[in-house]
Amino acid sequence: MAQVIVHTNDAGFASITRATSEWKGTLDELATKMNLSNYEIVDDSKLPSDRTFRNSWVKGSGVVTEDITKAKALAHNTRREKRTVEFKPHDEIISLNIPGTDTSAAETSRAAIRTKYATMQTNIDNATNIAGIKTALGD
Amino acid sequence: MAGVKIAAAASGGSAEIAGPPSSSANTVLKLPADTGSAGQVLKVKSANHSATNAELEWAADSGGIASTHVGVAKAWISLDIDGSDGNRDSYNIASFTDHGTGDFTLTFDTDFANTTYVAVITNDLSTYNYRWTSGTSGSGYGEEYTMSDRAVGSCRFQNLNFSSTNGGMRNATNAQVVLFGDQ
Numbered sequence: 001m002a003q004v005i006v007h008t009n010d011a012g013f014a015s016i017t018r019a020t021s022e023w024k025g026t027l028d029e030l031a032t033k034m035n036l037s038n039y040e041i042v043d044d045s046k047l048p049s050d051r052t053f054r055n056s057w058v059k060g061s062g063v064v065t066e067d068i069t070k071a072k073a074l075a076h077n078t079r080r081e082k083r084t085v086e087f088k089p090h091d092e093i094i095s096l097n098i099p100g101t102d103t104s105a106a107e108t109s110r111a112a113i114r115t116k117y118a119t120m121q122t123n124i125d126n127a128t129n130i131a132g133i134k135t136a137l138g139d
Numbered sequence: 140m141a142g143v144k145i146a147a148a149a150s151g152g153s154a155e156i157a158g159p160p161s162s163s164a165n166t167v168l169k170l171p172a173d174t175g176s177a178g179q180v181l182k183v184k185s186a187n188h189s190a191t192n193a194e195l196e197w198a199a200d201s202g203g204i205a206s207t208h209v210g211v212a213k214a215w216i217s218l219d220i221d222g223s224d225g226n227r228d229s230y231n232i233a234s235f236t237d238h239g240t241g242d243f244t245l246t247f248d249t250d251f252a253n254t255t256y257v258a259v260i261t262n263d264l265s266t267y268n269y270r271w272t273s274g275t276s277g278s279g280y281g282e283e284y285t286m287s288d289r290a291v292g293s294c295r296f297q298n299l300n301f302s303s304t305n306g307g308m309r310n311a312t313n314a315q316v317v318l319f320g321d322q
Contacts, residue, residue, distance in 0.1 A: 009238045017236040020216075020226050022248050030234055033292060034246055051221060051310070055239045077307075 004047070005031050006059050007039040014057040014064045016047065052134060066130050075124045075133045082137075083117040213256070214247050215317040221310035241298035241308030249322060250291040256320025260284045260296060263313030294318075 005017035056070035123136035216229035300309035
């Protein structure tokens with residue numbers, strides 16, 4: 001089983017270091033070369049397999065876990081991005097007020113989108129685990 | 140045309156190649172008596188670099204001029220931090236550190252001599268992105284790498300994403316990095 005060096009980086013996430021085949025020393029020697037003082041060597045299998053919420057990974061004891069609070073914050077960013085994409089064509093119709101376009105239909109569509117993403121927001125907040133957050137996002 | 144004379148070796152020692160005798164400043168090239176062994180190359184003896192008559196010796200081929208030349212890449216890697224592919228191939232890279240989405244550090248096996256080295260980096264895209272050339276809005280994106288935390292033994296890269304909807308970072312998929320500098 002491949003092993004990796006895990007340490008907490010300046011952003012508060014878990015950093016994962018993998019040696020290449022060119023490195024002939026041990027992982028402890030590599031950590032010394034990297035000037036790491038607070039690190040742990042763990043099996044690759046102890047890392048999350050899904051990188052959807054990569055910036056929620058935190059170093060535990062012999063394991064890397066996903067912090068649900070950080071994951072929810074990332075999920076809300078994704079939710080806003082998705083909402084912006086769906087809003088965009090309707091926003092253009094309304095803001096440009098192009099003759100011959102149906103602005104009231106665009107407003108109706110925008111209202112439906114707002115409702116959809118308000119529900120998603122609630123579902124993300126109520127999720128109790130990573131799988132629940134992904135389900136709320138529709139991933 | 141100048142001639143070359145090979146004089147008889149004295150007592151089985153070095154043979155000499157000399158220029159025409161009319162010259163008052165012949166350059167003498169001494170070949171070592173030992174013919175060396177497979178894989179060895181002829182090198183100027185380091186002790187004689189400044190000698191009037193430079194001498195050659197058979198020595199191990201440690202890369203010689205090619206690997207130390209300032210114009211030759213000192214490190215490179217093709218990697219996929221995002222997926223399971225990891226390090227596809229590399230040269231003089233001891234390790235790569237995944238700090239998070241679009242954020243990684245390379246640690247060199249042999250350090251650079253200073254921190255004035257340069258890096259060339261790019262990403263592969265899985266498909267051609269027509270929006271870059273058509274100017275059409277949508278989910279297309281542009282990217283730009285930045286380099287930071289520059290040290291003789293490592294440097295850090297961040298892949299910035301200029302998507303219309305996401306001004307953040309993007310996973311380093313199919314990244315290719317080449318570094319030049321003094322070692």
